[in-house]
Amino acid sequence: ARPHGQSPQREICGGDKVGHGQYSSCPFITCRNRPTVNVTEPLQFENQAGLNPKSFAWQPHYYEFERELILRSVFGRARLNEFALARHLDVGRTVAHDLLMHAREVGIVSKDERSRWWVVPLDEARFRDLYELRILLEPVALQAAIGRIPAEELDEIESRLKAAVSDFPQVPTADLDTLESDLHIDCISYSQNPEIVEALKRTRCILVAGKHIQAALKRDIAVDPFMEEHLEIVSAVRAHDGASAKSALVNHLALSAQKAADRLAAFRATQSMPELPYIQ
CATH class of the missing domain: 1.20.120.530 (GntR ligand-binding domain-like)
Known part of the structure; x- marks a missing residue:
């Protein structure tokens, strides 16, 4: 049994664990056997078992990044610059890329055939x-x-x-x-x-x-x-x-x-x- 205010972690078909690492509600799931997570944290789409914490350096930045993108998306499609994002957050390109990859899993951003990032309009x-x-x-x-x-x-x-x-x-x-x-x-x-x-x-x-x-x-x-x-x-x-x-x-x-x-x-x-x- 899990305490009030907590929800179980979700998993996707490939067996990778999905939950709210640092911040979902917009959670993606399919399978079971899920440890406890906090619903106010962002979804995680990678299996964390045994990975170096550096792999998740994007997590502390994700909630605010997601909020900014969502509130921008209701005003239409827009081009997103990965380098400018890294500079804005004062992080490396790898962290910025991880943020974008995670946002793409949630359906907030997309990448076109020329590898350009776009905010997906949410009208x-x-x-x-x-x-x-x-x-x-x-x-x-x-x-x-x-x-x-x-x-x-x-x-x-x-x-x-x-x-x-x-x-x-x-x-x-x-x-x-x-x-x-x-x-x-x-x-x-x-x-x-x-x-x-x-x-x-x-x-x-x-x-x-x-x-x-x-x-x-x-x-x-x-x-x-x-x-x-x-x-x-x-x-x-x-x-x-x-x-x-x-x-x-x-x-x-x-x-x-x-x-x-x-x-x-x-x-x-x-x-x-x-x-x-x-x-x-």
């Missing part, structure tokens, strides 16, 4: 498309996970949800992140279909974006009280009622998509495009 259309993908795939993955999620893990998830309902709205952001990860990352990771879970990796950037956009708005928009919706889904999973679990999750994701669109609109209306020294 209304992409939010809509990624939520549509989640609505198509996530309920199927959850249904395939029913019966495979340990009862004690469901107990812990339900306990955290009920505590959050009792404490709401005085629920720390890190705890809200944990609740999101419990259902949308950890439960889904038990799915018998690793191809679906792998495909869902493409959608995790909207979980990351939601966190940073809400923080930037300083909760001017009320925090989404999604706990009751999660409890309904978890109850159906407990009862091995796949049809009800799928239906409840589809409804939950549809509501979340609209709330995400509202937050994005509010952010665009109140914030200006940030000037970053490594963006051209």
Whole structure:
């Protein structure tokens, strides 16, 4: 059993561990056997066992770098200069490259055929498309996970949800992140279909974006009280009622998509495009 406020580490298909090293929510997963991690830390896509700590010199810089990129991405595509990033952070090119590689795994940046880095735009259309993908795939993955999620893990998830309902709205952001990860990352990771879970990796950037956009708005928009919706889904999973679990999750994701669109609109209306020294 893991303590309140912590979530398990995720793994990808190749067996590499995935978690929140120093900072996810935008977590990518598929497999199990996961040690405890902190949901307020960045995802790690490399197996850390036996590696020199120097290999992870990018981690202390990642949270702020990710936040800057997300808040810039909502204003459209932009060229990113790796050398300028290294100079801005006062780090070597290797560290800057590792940061970019990690951000690419999350879907925040991309690299073109000429090896140039670009910020991937995160506009209304992409939010809509990624939520549509989640609505198509996530309920199927959850249904395939029913019966495979340990009862004690469901107990812990339900306990955290009920505590959050009792404490709401005085629920720390890190705890809200944990609740999101419990259902949308950890439960889904038990799915018998690793191809679906792998495909869902493409959608995790909207979980990351939601966190940073809400923080930037300083909760001017009320925090989404999604706990009751999660409890309904978890109850159906407990009862091995796949049809009800799928239906409840589809409804939950549809509501979340609209709330995400509202937050994005509010952010665009109140914030200006940030000037970053490594963006051209």
